[in-house]
Amino acid sequence: MTVQPAKSAPDRTVLEGRFVRLEPIGPQHAADLYAASLGEGVPERYRWLFEYPPQSVADVENWIAAVNAGPDRYVTVIDKASGKAVGRQGWLRIFPDHASIEIGGIYWGLAMARSPLATEALFLFARHAFDDLGYRRFEWKCNDRNEPSKAAAKRFGFQYEGLFRQDRILKGESRDTAWFSIIDGEWPALRAEYERWLSPENFRADGVQRTRLGGR
Template sequence: MTRQNEYGQPIGDPVPGPFPRPRPPRSEMSGRYGRLVPLDPSHAPALHAAYASAPDGRVWTYLPNGPYEHENDYAEWVEQAARSDDPLHFTVLDREDRPLGTASFLRIDPGAGVIEVGFINFSYQMQRSRLSTEAMFLMMTRAFDELGYRRYEWKCDALNAPSITAAKRLGFTYEGTFRQATHYKGRNRDTAWFSIIDSEWPAIRAEFTRWLDPGNFDNDGHQMTPLKTR
C-alpha cells in the first residue's frame, strides 16, 4: 500500500541511510575465474594485443573511443583513463593474470546511491566466457554488498543488440529509450536504459552464485544450465 503524508498525498517508502554512500575504491575485485584490478598503463600492450587478435574491429563500434591500429595510440588512451576517477576503469585478468578486457564504474552518484557500469570492452577471448560473467558479478557485488548502492545502471546505444541481450541476461530491467541522448563518432545515439535495484539483488546474486559454481560446467567447460536472472 502506498504511504500518505499528513495531507493525504502519496509519498515514497523511507530510505535508510547514511548518505552519501562510499565512492568505489580503486582496489582489486577477486573471483574464482579471474579478477579485476585498477587499469594501469602497464596493461596497454597486452590489452591491445587481445583486441587485435579478433577477426575484426566490431568491439569498438559502440564505444566512444577506438579502434586503435597502433599500440602507442591505445597506450595514450590508457594513460589518461587510468588517472580518471569517474569513469573508474578496471582491467579484467584471467587466472594466468593476462589482461583480456576492461570495464568501469561511471556516473557515480554517492548522494543518490546510484552507479553505472559501462565502458565494457571484452576481448574476443573473453566473450561468452565464465570470466566475462564473473567480472560483471564482481562489480555488482561491490556496488550493492560492499558500498550499499540502491540502483545499478546499464546504458547503451539502442542499436547495440549484443549489449541489450547481455543486459537482459545479467538481470537488468529495460526502462526506456532516451531519443537523441548524445552523439559520438559523428553519429546519433538513442540510449537504452536498464537497471537493477537493491531489492532485486539478493535473488540475482543467488542465481549468479549458482551459475558460476564449477559444478554447473562439464569437462569441456560447457554450461549445464543457463543463467536465469529473470
C-alpha cells in the same frame, strides 16, 4: 523510511573471483589490452564505443592515462588461467550521495566470448556495489542499435527502463540510448542465481555450462 547514500565511490582495489581478477587499470596492462583489441570481430565491438580501435600499445597507454585522470574508475579484467588482461570495464556516473552507479566503457575481448569470464566480471562489480558499498541502483546503458549489448543486459538481470532519444553524438551519428538497471530489492535473488551459475558444479570438465544463467 530514510534512504541512505552509498558508503563511498569504489576504491581502486582488486576484486577477486574464480575465473577473473579485476585490477585498477594501469600502463602495465597496455600490451595485453592492445593484443585483446586485435582479431576478427574487433571493429564491430569498437563500433559502439566512443573511442576507435587502438593502432599501437602507445594508443592504449594514452587512453589509460586519460581515463585515470578523469572521474571514471576503470579496471582491467585479468583471466586467472592465463594471467593476461583480456578486457576492461569502468565505474561510470558515480553518485554515492544518491547510491547510484553505472558499469560502462566495456570492452570484453574475444578471449572472454562465450565464457564465464564476462559474467563473473559483471557479477564482481554488482556484488561490490550492492554488498560492500551500499548502492541501491546499478545501471547499464547502450546504443539502442547495439542488439548484443541489450541482450547481454537482459541476460544479466537488468530491467529495461526506456529510451533516451538523440542522447549522444557518437562518431558523427546520432545515438539513442537504451537504459537498464538493477535495484537493491532485486539484487538478493540475482546474487543467488549468479553464485549458482558460477559454481564449479555448473560446469562440465570441458568448461561447458550445464545450465544457463537464469535457468534458461
